[in-house]
Amino acid sequence: xxxxxxxxxxxxxGLPTAALADAEVHRAxxxxxxxxxxxxxxxxxxxLNAFAGEWTxxxxxxxxxxxxxxxxxxxxxxxxHRQRRPGIVGLPATERPGLLAAGRQSPSxxxxxxx
Numbered sequence: 001x002x003x004x005x006x007x008x009x010x011x012x013x014g015l016p017t018a019a020l021a022d023a024e025v026h027r028a029x030x031x032x033x034x035x036x037x038x039x040x041x042x043x044x045x046x047x048l049n050a051f052a053g054e055w056t057x058x059x060x061x062x063x064x065x066x067x068x069x070x071x072x073x074x075x076x077x078x079x080x081h082r083q084r085r086p087g088i089v090g091l092p093a094t095e096r097p098g099l100l101a102a103g104r105q106s107p108s109x110x111x112x113x114x115x
Contacts, residue, residue, distance in 0.1 A: 010040040014073030015059055023056035033083040036062055038075055052080060 031051035039045050050064035050071075060080040063072050 010042045010044060011068075012071050012073045013039045013041060015075060020056060020059060020074060023058065025054050025056055027054050028052065031063070034060070034062070034080050035083055036060070036075055036081070037079040038062065038073065049083065 031053050033049065034052045035047060035049055036052075037045050037047050038050075048064065048066075050062040052060045052062055054061035055077060058077050059074045060077050061072075061074050062080070063070070065071070
């Protein structure tokens with residue numbers, strides 16, 4: 001059984017470099033706490049807490065640490081939401097009851113790329 005702050009066996013899968021080609025990259029002054037759906041090997045998707053430091057109009061660069069080590073991947077922006085109440089980074093979001101439902105009015109309201 002995986003530790004509670006680890007998504008379990010497998011590695012996260014980031015976007016191919018071609019998905020980021022010719023994109024204007026924006027950088028945050030400080031890492032931004034986010035919740036994101038991240039694909040892992042074996043066809044699994046894990047919703048977890050991470051930090052975003054860079055983004056384009058379509059993708060976000062995530063970083064987090066868990067029991068398996070440090071992770072650093074780009075994922076599609078629509079899979080990433082800013083956290084209103086930051087959770088424990090690296091901990092699957094499902095381990096933080098109430099975090100995802102807190103005060104959300106519409107799914108697009110807290111998407112990462114919103115102004």
